[in-house]
Amino acid sequence: MVDRIPILKMGKYLLLSIQVDMHDQLALDLQEDLTEQIVRHRAKGVLIDISSLEIVDSFIGRMLSHIANVSRILDAKVIVVGMQPAVAITLVELGLSLEGIATALNIEKGMRWLENSVNEDEIAGEPESDEDTDAPSETGN
Amino acid sequence: MTKTQTLPLKQETDIVIIRQRVRKAAEEARLGLVSQTKIVTAASEIARNALIYGGGGQCLIELANRDGRAAVRLVIADQGPGIADIERALVDGYTSGSGLGLGLSGSRRLVDEFDLKSQPGAGTTVELWKWK
Ligand SMILES: Nc1ncnc2c1ncn2[C@@H]1O[C@H](COP(=O)(O)OP(=O)(O)OP(=O)(O)O)[C@@H](O)[C@H]1O
Ligand SMILES: [Mg+2]
Numbered sequence: 311m312v313d314r315i316p317i318l319k320m321g322k323y324l325l326l327s328i329q330v331d332m333h334d335q336l337a338l339d340l341q342e343d344l345t346e347q348i349v350r351h352r353a354k355g356v357l358i359d360i361s362s363l364e365i366v367d368s369f370i371g372r373m374l375s376h377i378a379n380v381s382r383i384l385d386a387k388v389i390v391v392g393m394q395p396a397v398a399i400t401l402v403e404l405g406l407s408l409e410g411i412a413t414a415l416n417i418e419k420g421m422r423w424l425e426n427s428v429n430e431d432e433i434a435g436e437p438e439s440d441e442d443t444d445a446p447s448e449t450g451n
Numbered sequence: 452m453t454k455t456q457t458l459p460l461k462q463e464t465d466i467v468i469i470r471q472r473v474r475k476a477a478e479e480a481r482l483g484l485v486s487q488t489k490i491v492t493a494a495s496e497i498a499r500n501a502l503i504y505g506g507g508g509q510c511l512i513e514l515a516n517r518d519g520r521a522a523v524r525l526v527i528a529d530q531g532p533g534i535a536d537i538e539r540a541l542v543d544g545y546t547s548g549s550g551l552g553l554g555l556s557g558s559r560r561l562v563d564e565f566d567l568k569s570q571p572g573a574g575t576t577v578e579l580w581k582w583k
Contacts, residue, residue, distance in 0.1 A: 367496055368496060369499065400488045
């Protein structure tokens with residue numbers, strides 16, 4: 311079994327694609343790795359591709375929420391892209407709202423969103439606190 | 452696949468194997484993609500509960516039949532402490548740990564039939580059905 315999900319650095323962004331059925335420890339390790347790399351690379355944005363994931367249960371849902379929360383504190387934007395429709399339908403019925411997590415249909419749209427929101431922040435100047443993002447939606451915590 | 456199989460549930464990685472086998476069974480029963488996803492997700496939740504709260508157990512996967520319709524039937528059992536208050540455990544958001552309390556209530560919504568049997572001291576058995 312795979313024991314690490316690779317995280318790629320591209321400029322100010324970190325990219326990762328979850329392509330295996332993760333056991334719980336692997337999800338926890340990913341959470342930790344990612345946090346560490348956001349800090350190390352001073353990443354401004356994180357893109358998580360889950361288009362290969364065939365299910366998202368409460369554990370993985372919780373991992374995604376946790377990543378979004380930690381990233382917010384570390385001042386990095388996170389976007390989750392490519393969720394399969396069947397997965398999205400199931401998540402809603404399960405009762406997981408994934409609130410606070412920005413999502414986009416595919417990597418391209420996700421990347422554009424990241425660039426826009428990071429650029430907006432830079433124009434607004436540091437430190438920033440307001441979040442006036444437009445599509446895709448991002449609800450408060 | 453054989454009509455029934457019983458898989459061990461002793462460690463986290465067993466949950467992954469159970470998910471994969473349930474997916475296979477759901478494909479063989481020719482459930483639609485959304486139904487497949489729902490039964491696999493429910494299996495993942497209930498198996499994790501059996502492992503975490505019940506100390507492990509086993510999962511039976513059966514290619515079954517329900518009123519002439521192909522179905523997947525799962526029986527996930529542990530020999531753990533059981534659930535004292537089943538009504539409360541089934542409430543959305545109730546957790547005795549640090550979860551979201553969605554495993555039981557959410558899984559019940561995801562399947563066509565859900566049966567939970569538990570007695571304090573005598574373990575917990577959850578039966579899940581999804582048919583075509
Ligand atoms: N197999 C079991 N044996 C003993 N107690 C259980 C078992 N399954 C569930 N429970 C009890 O029922 C509660 C609710 O379970 P449920 O799966 O709905 O939520 P959770 O596991 O706490 O959180 P989540 O599944 O959202 O991560 C658990 O917190 C636990 O106390
Ligand atoms: Mg649970």
